[in-house]
Amino acid sequence: MTKDIVVVGAGYAGISAAQTLAKKFKKDQDINITLIDKNSFHTYMTELHEVAGGRVESNAIKYDLQRIFKKYPKVKLVTDKVVSIDYDKKEVVAEHQTLSFDYLLLAMGGEANDFGTPGVKENGFTLWSIKAAERLHDHILESCQKAMDEHDTAKRRALLTFTVIGAGFTGIEMIGELVDWIPVLAKEFKLDEDEFSLKVVEAMPTILNMVTEKEQIKTRKYLEKKGVELILSDGVTSVDKDALNLSSGRVIPTYTSIWIAGVKANTDAADFEIEQARAGRLVANEYMEAKGKENVYVAGDLVYYEDPNKGGRPTPQIVQAAEQTGHTAAHNIIAAITGGEKHAFKGKYDGFMVSIGSKYTVAYVYDKFHVSGFVASAMKHFSNLLYFFGIRSFYNIGAYLRHEFFDIKHKRNMFGGMTSSKGNNLWMVVLRVYFGSMWLFEGIKKAFGLFGTDSWLGDKVVFPFPWLQAAEATSGASEAASETAGAAEGAAQAAHQVFSLNYTYGEEPMQVLKEMPDWFASIMKFMMSNQEVALFMQKMMTFMEIAIGLALIAGLFVWLVSALTVALVAMFSLSGMFFWVNMWFVPAAIALMSGAGRAFGLDYWVMPWVGKKLDRWIYGKPRHIYGLKK
Numbered sequence: 001m002t003k004d005i006v007v008v009g010a011g012y013a014g015i016s017a018a019q020t021l022a023k024k025f026k027k028d029q030d031i032n033i034t035l036i037d038k039n040s041f042h043t044y045m046t047e048l049h050e051v052a053g054g055r056v057e058s059n060a061i062k063y064d065l066q067r068i069f070k071k072y073p074k075v076k077l078v079t080d081k082v083v084s085i086d087y088d089k090k091e092v093v094a095e096h097q098t099l100s101f102d103y104l105l106l107a108m109g110g111e112a113n114d115f116g117t118p119g120v121k122e123n124g125f126t127l128w129s130i131k132a133a134e135r136l137h138d139h140i141l142e143s144c145q146k147a148m149d150e151h152d153t154a155k156r157r158a159l160l161t162f163t164v165i166g167a168g169f170t171g172i173e174m175i176g177e178l179v180d181w182i183p184v185l186a187k188e189f190k191l192d193e194d195e196f197s198l199k200v201v202e203a204m205p206t207i208l209n210m211v212t213e214k215e216q217i218k219t220r221k222y223l224e225k226k227g228v229e230l231i232l233s234d235g236v237t238s239v240d241k242d243a244l245n246l247s248s249g250r251v252i253p254t255y256t257s258i259w260i261a262g263v264k265a266n267t268d269a270a271d272f273e274i275e276q277a278r279a280g281r282l283v284a285n286e287y288m289e290a291k292g293k294e295n296v297y298v299a300g301d302l303v304y305y306e307d308p309n310k311g312g313r314p315t316p317q318i319v320q321a322a323e324q325t326g327h328t329a330a331h332n333i334i335a336a337i338t339g340g341e342k343h344a345f346k347g348k349y350d351g352f353m354v355s356i357g358s359k360y361t362v363a364y365v366y367d368k369f370h371v372s373g374f375v376a377s378a379m380k381h382f383s384n385l386l387y388f389f390g391i392r393s394f395y396n397i398g399a400y401l402r403h404e405f406f407d408i409k410h411k412r413n414m415f416g417g418m419t420s421s422k423g424n425n426l427w428m429v430v431l432r433v434y435f436g437s438m439w440l441f442e443g444i445k446k447a448f449g450l451f452g453t454d455s456w457l458g459d460k461v462v463f464p465f466p467w468l469q470a471a472e473a474t475s476g477a478s479e480a481a482s483e484t485a486g487a488a489e490g491a492a493q494a495a496h497q498v499f500s501l502n503y504t505y506g507e508e509p510m511q512v513l514k515e516m517p518d519w520f521a522s523i524m525k526f527m528m529s530n531q532e533v534a535l536f537m538q539k540m541m542t543f544m545e546i547a548i549g550l551a552l553i554a555g556l557f558v559w560l561v562s563a564l565t566v567a568l569v570a571m572f573s574l575s576g577m578f579f580w581v582n583m584w585f586v587p588a589a590i591a592l593m594s595g596a597g598r599a600f601g602l603d604y605w606v607m608p609w610v611g612k613k614l615d616r617w618i619y620g621k622p623r624h625i626y627g628l629k630k
């Protein structure tokens with residue numbers, strides 16, 4: 001009998017669960033898996049502060065679900081907002097459709113918790129969704145724009161005061177982004193950097209309570225050095241449009257109060273008739289089964305489960321817990337369907353890595369390692385990449401590297417912009433045409449046997465490989481040649497016929513390798529075992545060199561062709577057919593791979609066309625709404 005599994009929420013927990021289910025039921029026609037989310041993309045929540053703080057565009061952290069689920073066609077994607085659950089009819093009710101379920105997993109995440117503090121909703125900013133991050137980003141730009149026109153110094157300073165409430169990892173990551181962004185904003189809006197001010201308000205006497213004192217001290221020092229004011233042991237009583245009021249009686253004039261002091265369960269799930277615990281989280285048992293509901297599971301930030309292995313503390317609202325609870329829920333859905341053994345949840349967390357802007361990170365991992373600075377930043381990027389690797393989303397590994405390293409602006413990455421500084425490809429045109437001409441010239445020389453060399457299109461083997469030359473020498477091809485001239489002499493002669501764009505200037509150029517290494521010789525012997533094959537190969541090589549030359553001059557497939565030339569140079573060198581004087585081919589080819597065909601070259605038109613076609617062919621057309629019948 002057919003069974004319908006519906007997963008609500010394509011966050012870390014929902015994706016982990018849907019992929020686990022899809023792997024298990026890959027070939028099972030009786031199982032339908034639907035993943036429904038209000039967005040057609042997965043929000044990379046852990047980088048929301050980068051959007052809010054102007055480091056990356058918001059598109060950089062929106063990962064299209066169709067791409068993520070390319071390898072899991074079993075999962076049907078639906079874009080819609082779930083509003084209620086009808087347990088009697090076993091239906092998930094969304095704004096535009098109703099989905100039947102036999103097994104339901106709720107993984108709708110969390111939202112900012114303002115604990116009812118007056119004015120937060122009306123006048124404050126939060127950071128728990130892509131929309132919230134975009135709103136905050138736009139507001140900061142708008143404040144700078146207003147400050148630019150503001151003649152009243154006090155008001156201008158208030159416009160340029162940005163206050164984060166909450167010194168947990170999210171709050172510290174947010175203020176870190178602002179530290180990096182202020183100099184950029186000051187320059188762009190022609191404002192005085194000294195008029196900006198950054199503050200963090202925290203009710204506790206310490207910051208970053210999830211890491212050790214070591215990381216806390218380092219973070220404090222770093223932030224204070226950057227001019228951030230840390231206001232500790234002070235709470236917020238209310239948020240006005242133009243001020244933040246603290247329990248101590250202090251009033252901070254500011255138009256930007258960023259509330260990151262707490263997280264609660266997604267309020268969309270508040271009416272799902274499942275028992276709620278602290279901060280509205282839905283209570284589940286160790287199998288992630290919702291309390292009091294059959295075949296309903298909860299995972300991620302939404303679930304409340306007191307983990308006995310962690311001293312009875314509720315599962316933390318972090319990515320690893322989301323993925324692991326998602327996985328446990330999926331496993332137990334599988335067990336329920338197949339009659340297998342249930343798995344109890346067992347949380348295992350590696351620790352925390354807190355990025356404070358793009359160039360500094362503190363980390364405490366595996367309950368013993370304290371890392372900070374460049375290495376910790378590298379670790380954080382690596383763990384982000386590992387996430388995409390884990391969900392088999394190789395496209396997104398490339399996208400992440402592009403957004404974080406190669407396309408980043410204002411030097412806002414751990415390499416200080418070294419990986420993202422861009423030149424004008426126009427300057428590459430000369431190199432491209434010159435490099436192409438070299439290959440074309442070499443190909444033509446080989447084809448016509450110019451400058452006293454033998455034509456590679458004739459019937460004489462020119463490769464200087466001993467086994468071929470020995471055969472040539474003993475085959476009687478040249479009656480006059482002495483039989484005893486032997487292979488060595490033949491090879492020496494032939495060496496002058498090979499890739500010979502060398503400039504002797506009165507001296508013999510130096511070969512990269514005089515003789516082929518044995519391992520390479522055995523490969524070549526296998527590929528070119530006799531003269532017929534060798535003749536075919538040398539003709540092919542001649543045409544290939546002409547084609548490479550023409551492609552480079554025309555700027556067609558320059559990346560591919562340049563990569564091919566590097567491979568050919570390696571092959572020629574190992575064959576004892578290449579000279580050091582031409583080794584510049586390699587750096588030149590690598591330089592041309594940076595898009596040199598797009599400046600006055602055919603790649604300008606061809607590459608976008610090919611990219612689009614390939615993309616559609618592999619992933620299909622990305623859509624803003626999935627699952628709607630046309």
Ligand SMILES: Cc1cc2nc3c(=O)[nH]c(=O)nc-3n(C[C@H](O)[C@H](O)[C@H](O)COP(=O)(O)OP(=O)(O)OC[C@H]3O[C@@H](n4cnc5c(N)ncnc54)[C@H](O)[C@@H]3O)c2cc1C
Pocket residue numbers: 008009010011012013014036037038039041042043045046047048049080081082083107108109110127128129169170173266268299300301302317318319320322353
């Ligand atoms: C700025 C920031 C930085 C963070 N940094 C870190 C970090 O460094 N390390 C770490 O471990 N954790 C970090 N976290 C916490 C981490 O992001 C969360 O724990 C994690 O996202 C929880 O995953 P989830 O799958 O439960 O929910 P989410 O990732 O929030 O996903 C919930 C999904 O449900 C969808 N949804 C919600 N309501 C509905 C509805 N009614 N109908 C349909 N779909 C719906 C949403 O669109 C979303 O896709 C950070 C969080 C923030 C905000």
